[in-house]
Amino acid sequence: MGKRYYCDFCDRSFADTGVNRKNHFKGVQHQRLKKQHYDAFRDPASILAEESTKIPCTRFQTGSCDFGDSCKFSHMTPERLHHLQELVSKQRQKSEKDINFNKDLKEPTLEEWLEKRSKRLRKTENNEEETEELHYELPPFLNISNLPPSLLPPSAEELRNTAKCEWG
Ligand SMILES: [Zn+2]
Ligand SMILES: [Zn+2]
Structure with a gap:
């Protein structure tokens, strides 16, 4: 099996040849998915700005346009435009x-x-002075009954007597 090219945007793979890649990248499906992907990261304001510079696509408005999202004319529906404006x-x-x-x-x-x-x-x-009133409790779920003495936590009494120790 030869090398295969996997396209992230389209989630599909094909034999990795120059021609295949070129054709795939030119494909409407690929360009649409790629644009969709990056539009998800763009802010609505810049999408809106870009769309407002485009001429509305007559093909899209009167039926369907094969270019999809890669069409150089705008495919904004009034609803989508409204939605974008709200987002902005x-x-x-x-x-x-x-x-x-x-x-x-x-x-x-x-x-x-x-x-x-x-x-x-x-x-x-x-x-x-208040630190003298050192008080603590072990969390109730901690079962320490079968720990060896060296691993038992110090009692509050012991802590109080060592709390004043200075380091360094
Ligand atoms: Zn692709
Ligand atoms: Zn179009």
């Missing part, structure tokens, strides 16, 4: 929202950052 305006609203959202997320000024920092430091100072 929705997108525009969304990007405006994103801009506003990013405004809220803007970097803090140095003063704001310093204030936050001192608050944080004050908090940790005040919390130091």
Whole structure:
């Protein structure tokens, strides 16, 4: 069996010769599927812009056009056009929202950052006593009854006594 060419867009393969490839890439079916594939990644605004520069396809409007999506004239139906326009305006609203959202997320000024920092430091100072009240529980699903002692988790009592150890 010779080499075969597999076309991703069409999900089919054929004997890999120059002629076969050329014919396949020229094929209406292939061009349609390829366009469909890439249109899925394009934003509606640019599709709309492109379509609005095209002359409506009379063949398509009065019946059927063999060129399909690869036709150089526009195959937009009023419904599809409407749908695209809706998508575009929705997108525009969304990007405006994103801009506003990013405004809220803007970097803090140095003063704001310093204030936050001192608050944080004050908090940790005040919390130091509270860490003495170390308390924890093992999750109930953890069955430790048959673990060797060295693998048993330390008790809260033991942790409290070692918590102050300093590293380094
Ligand atoms: Zn193909
Ligand atoms: Zn056409």
